[in-house]
Amino acid sequence: MRAALSVGVLAALxxxxxxxxxxxxxxxxxxxSLLMVSRIPRTAAALIAGAALAIAxxxxxxxxxxxxxxxxxxxxxxxxxxxxxGAILFFPGAPVQVQMGIxxxxxxxxxxxFLAMVQRLPTTQPLLVPLVGLIxxxxxxxxxxxxxxxxxxxxFIDIWMNGEFSGVLQGRYELLWIAAAVAVAAYFxxxxxxxxxxxxTISVNLGLKYRQVMALGLCAIxxxxxLTVVTxxxxxxxxxxxxxxxxxxxxxxxxxxxxxxxxxxxxxVLLCDILGRVxxxxxxxxxxxxxxxxxxxxxxxxxxxxxxHERS
Amino acid sequence: xIKVEGVTYQIVRQEILSDVSVNIPKGGVTxxxxxxxxxKSTLLSLIARLMPLQTGTIHVDGQAIxxxxxxxxxxxxxxxxxxxxxxxxxxxxxLVRFGRYPHSKGRPTPACLEKVExxxxxxxxxxxQDRMIDTLSGGQRQRALIAMSYAQDTDYLLxxxxxxxxxxxxxxxxxxxxxxxxRAEGKTILIVLHDINYAGAYAxxxxxxxxxxIMAEGPPQSVISTQALAEIxxxxxxxxxxxxxxxxxx
Numbered sequence: 001m002r003a004a005l006s007v008g009v010l011a012a013l014x015x016x017x018x019x020x021x022x023x024x025x026x027x028x029x030x031x032x033s034l035l036m037v038s039r040i041p042r043t044a045a046a047l048i049a050g051a052a053l054a055i056a057x058x059x060x061x062x063x064x065x066x067x068x069x070x071x072x073x074x075x076x077x078x079x080x081x082x083x084x085x086g087a088i089l090f091f092p093g094a095p096v097q098v099q100m101g102i103x104x105x106x107x108x109x110x111x112x113x114f115l116a117m118v119q120r121l122p123t124t125q126p127l128l129v130p131l132v133g134l135i136x137x138x139x140x141x142x143x144x145x146x147x148x149x150x151x152x153x154x155x156f157i158d159i160w161m162n163g164e165f166s167g168v169l170q171g172r173y174e175l176l177w178i179a180a181a182v183a184v185a186a187y188f189x190x191x192x193x194x195x196x197x198x199x200x201t202i203s204v205n206l207g208l209k210y211r212q213v214m215a216l217g218l219c220a221i222x223x224x225x226x227l228t229v230v231t232x233x234x235x236x237x238x239x240x241x242x243x244x245x246x247x248x249x250x251x252x253x254x255x256x257x258x259x260x261x262x263x264x265x266x267x268x269v270l271l272c273d274i275l276g277r278v279x280x281x282x283x284x285x286x287x288x289x290x291x292x293x294x295x296x297x298x299x300x301x302x303x304x305x306x307x308x309h310e311r312s
Numbered sequence: 313x314i315k316v317e318g319v320t321y322q323i324v325r326q327e328i329l330s331d332v333s334v335n336i337p338k339g340g341v342t343x344x345x346x347x348x349x350x351x352k353s354t355l356l357s358l359i360a361r362l363m364p365l366q367t368g369t370i371h372v373d374g375q376a377i378x379x380x381x382x383x384x385x386x387x388x389x390x391x392x393x394x395x396x397x398x399x400x401x402x403x404x405x406x407l408v409r410f411g412r413y414p415h416s417k418g419r420p421t422p423a424c425l426e427k428v429e430x431x432x433x434x435x436x437x438x439x440x441q442d443r444m445i446d447t448l449s450g451g452q453r454q455r456a457l458i459a460m461s462y463a464q465d466t467d468y469l470l471x472x473x474x475x476x477x478x479x480x481x482x483x484x485x486x487x488x489x490x491x492x493x494x495r496a497e498g499k500t501i502l503i504v505l506h507d508i509n510y511a512g513a514y515a516x517x518x519x520x521x522x523x524x525x526i527m528a529e530g531p532p533q534s535v536i537s538t539q540a541l542a543e544i545x546x547x548x549x550x551x552x553x554x555x556x557x558x559x560x561x562x
Contacts, residue, residue, distance in 0.1 A: 062400070191418035195410060197400045201393040203361055206464070207386025207414045252400035252446060255418065 010047075013270045016042040020277050031105035037170045042144070045173040046165055046273045046287070047266040049228050050238060052179040053263025055186055055258060057094040057239020058246075062254070063227035064118055065249070066129040070109070070239030073224045074133030077234040078140035079110025080226035081160040085144055087107045089151055100175060103230055108222035110140060115218070123216045163235035164286035165273050172231075179227040183262065186220045191256035193217055197252060237267055237286045244302060268295075313338050314359060314468065314502065319368030321354055321524075327353045327378045330524040332368070336517075337411070341494045341501045343515035345508055347545050357469050359502070359538040360391035372468060386414035390461040391470040396442040404448070404456045405441040408432060411463030428463050435489070451482035458486070469493070471503040475510060477545070487514040512536050512558040521543050533558055 018025075018039045025031040057070040071077055081108025088101035094102075114136055121128050141161070148154050159167075186193070195203050203210045226233045228234065242265040250257050269287060272294060276285040314336035321329040329351045336342050344352045357363045359370055361377050369378040372389050390411075401412075408431050412424040420428075432438055435455045445453055454474060461469055471490075475483045491514050493499045505511045511518055511532065518535040520528045522544050528535045536558035538551045550561045 191410075191413065194400065194402075195413065196417065198410075199393065201362060201391065204411075205360065205386065205391050205393065206381065206410065207381075207383030247401055251402055251406070253402055253406045 002046045002262070003260065006260065007265065009261060010267045010270075013274065014047070017046065017270055017274055020274055024281050028062045038168075041170045041173050042165050042273075043234055043270065045168045046270040048180045048234060049163070049232055050177045050269025051262035051266040052176075052183040052224045052230060053181045053235060053238040054242040054261045056221045058254065058258060058261050059186060059193050059217045059245035060221050060239065061243055061247075061253075062193045063214055063221075064115065064129060065096045065197060065199065066118070066126055067244060068127070068130035068236055068240070069133050070237070070243075071107075071221050072234045072236040074130070075114045075136045075140050076107050076145060076221055076225040077161075077181060077229055077236075078137050080104070080107040080171045080222070080229040081144045081157070081234070082106050082110070082140060083226065084160065084230050085147055085151075085153065085156070087151065088156070091146070096175070100230055104226035107226045107229075108218060111218050111222055117212075117222055154253060159233055160229050161234050162286050163233035163288035163291075164276075164284070165232055165288075166284050168232060175227055176231050179224045182220050182223050186217075189213070189216065190258050192253060194254040197254075199237070219224050230266055230306055233288065235269060235284075235291055237291055237299070238269055241295045241302075244299065248302060265271075268307055287297075313373065315369075315371040315461070316355070316359070316396075317369050317371075318550070319355070319358060319370065321358065321363075321366050323353070324338060327524055329358075332526055334519060334529065336500065336502055336519075338373075338500050339494060340345050340516035341490055341514060342517045342519060343511035344502065344504045344521065345506075345511050345544075346375055346521035346527070349523075351524040352521055355521070356391070356472050356499070356502065356504055360389065360470050363393070365553055380519045384512060386464070386466075387469040388466050389470070390464045390466040392457055392472070401444050402435050402445060403442050403444055405432065407445055407456055408437070408463050408475065410457045411460035411465075412435075412436070414464060427465055430465040432457040434462060441555060450477040451479065453500065454486065456459075458489070462548075467498075468500045468502070473504050474501050475505065475507065478521050483510065490514070508536060508560050509562075511523070512560070516556055 018035065021039060060069055060071055061067055064132035078104045084099055086106065087094060087102040091098065114133060117132055117136065118129050119131065145157060148157050192208055195206055195208050196210065196213050200210055241259050246257050246261045246264060250260065250271060269291065272290040273287045275288040276287050279285060316332055319332045320327065332355065344356070358365055358379065361382065365378050375388065376421060381472065383479060387477045409420065410430050412420055412428060416424045423501060434443055435458060437459055440452060441449065445456055449454065465470050474486060478486065482549055487510055490501050490503065494501050515532055517530065518532050519526060520535055520540065527544050528540060533553065533556065536551055539549055541549050551558050552561060
C-alpha cells in the first residue's frame with residue numbers, strides 16, 4: 001500500500017519534472033529531442049542520485065552504528081572531491097572513468113579514516129560521532145579548497161560541492177547509472193548490513209564475515225559518493241534525512257525498508273529539483289541549496305517529534 | 313563437548329588466562345563463577361571466537377575454533393549478546409528471525425519460520441512480536457535476545473552474565489528456561505554467573521576461576537563450600553546445604 005502510494009507520487013513527480021522548463025513541449029516540433037537530450041536525463045539523474053545517496057546514508061548509519069552520519073557530511077564526499085582534484089592535477093589527460101576511479105579510491109580512504117576515528121570515540125557519547133564527522137569533512141574540504149586555489153581550479157569546487165542538475169544532458173550523466181547498479185547490488189546484502197548494525201558480537205555470533213561486510217559497505221558508499229560528486233555535485237542531507245524518516249516510521253529491517261528509502265530519496269531530490277526550477281523561474285536554485293533548507297527543517301521537526309511506535 | 317586445552321591469553325603483557333584447560337561435557341548447564349577479573353568473560357569470548365586465540369586450542373564438538381569457518385560454527389554455537397548492544401530499530405519478530413540467518417542466509421525456509429514461531433511461543437513473546445525492541449523493558453529485551461539464540465538452534469549456548477538488570481522473577485524464569493532447554497533438548501549451556509546462589513540452584517556443574525586459572529570444577533555441592541569461597545573469592549561467607557543444594561548466607 002505505502003509502496004504503491006510512493007510509486008504513484010514518484011510517477012507524478014517524474015511527469016512534473018518532464019514538463020517543467022523554459023520551453024513548452026506543446027506544439028514544439030523538437031519536443032521529443034528536447035525530452036531525450038535534456039529533460040529525461042535530468043530527471044533520471046535526480047532520481048538516481050536521490051535513491052543512491054539515501055541508500056548510501058542508510059548503509060553508513062549501519063556500519064558506524066550512528067543515526068546522525070551520512071557520506072556527504074562525514075568526509076566521503078569531500079574525499080571524492082579531493083580525488084577528482086588530484087586526478088585533474090596529476091593525470092589531466094586521463095579518461096573520465098580513470099578519474100572517477102581515483103575519486104572513488106580517495107573517497108574510500110577518507111571513509112576508512114572516519115571509521116578509524118569513530119572506533120576510538122567513547123560509545124557513551126553518540127553525538128560526538130557526527131560532530132567529528134563534520135569537523136573531519138570540513139578539514140578535508142579546506143584542503144580541497146587550498147589545493148584548488150593554488151592550482152587555479154577554484155571554479156570546479158562549486159561544481160563538485162554544490163549539487164545541481166541544470167548541467168545534466170544526454171552523454172554527461174550516464175556514469176550515474178553505475179551508482180544505481182551499486183545501490184541495487186547493496187540491496188542484495190541488505191540483511192548483512194542490518195546484522196552489522198547490531199554490532200560485532202551479534203555479527204560474529206551469526207557467522208557473518210564482519211570485516212568483509214564492512215569493506216563492501218564502505219566501497220558502496222565511496223563509489224556512490226564519488227559518482228554523485230563528479231557528475232552532479234554533492235547533495236548534503238539526503239543520506240541523513242531520508243533514512244532517518246524511514247527508520248522512524250518502519251524500523252531498520254533493511255531488506256524491507258531499503259526499497260522505500262530509495263523511493264523516498266529519489267522523490268525528495270526530484271521534488272527539490274523541481275522546486276529549485278520553478279521558485280525563481282526562469283532562473284534556477286541549485287538542488288543542494290533547496291534540499292539543505294527543506295531537509296534540515298524536516299529533520300528538526302523529526303528530532304523533536306517522538307517516533308511513531310512510542311505514541312500509543 | 314567443549315574442550316579447552318592450554319589456553320593462555322594476554323592483554324598488553326598482562327596474563328588474563330594462564331594455561332587454562334577444561335572440558336565442558338555435552339548436555340546440561342555449566343556455570344562459570346569467580347571474582348571480577350578472573351577471566352570468565354575472556355574464556356567465553358575465546359570459545360565464541362569473538363577474540364582470536366593466542367596460545368592453546370579450543371574444540372567445540374571436534375571443530376577447532378579459529379580454523380572452522382565462522383558460519384559453520386554459527387550453526388552449532390551461539391553466544392547471547394549483552395542486551396545494550398542492540399542499536400537498530402527492529403521488532404521482536406524481526407530480531408528473532410535474524411537468529412535463523414546462519415541456516416537460511418536471509419531466505420527463510422518453512423522450517424525456519426516454524427522454529428521462529430516456536431521460539432516466540434517458548435519465550436512468551438507472542439503479544440510483543442510487533443513491538444520495537446527499544447521500547448521493551450530490560451527483562452523483555454533479554455527474553456527476545458534469548459529467543460533469537462534459541463531460534464539459532466545450536467547445540468551450544470554461551471551466556472555472559474545474563475541476569476544483570478533482571479529482577480528476581482525474571483532471573484528465576486530465565487534460569488528455569490535454560491534448565492529446561494538443557495534437560496529436555498540436550499543443549500549444552502555455559503553461563504557466567506555472579507550470583508553463586510543462582511549457580512548453586514540451577515547449574516548441573518560449576519567451574520570456578522580465579523586469576524586466570526581454573527580453581528575447581530564439579531557438581532555444585534562439591535565446589536561451593538565455605539572454604540572454597542574463602543579461597544576463590546577471599547570472603548568469609550558461610551555456606552549451608554538446603555535440600556541438597558549449597559546456599560551462601562550473604
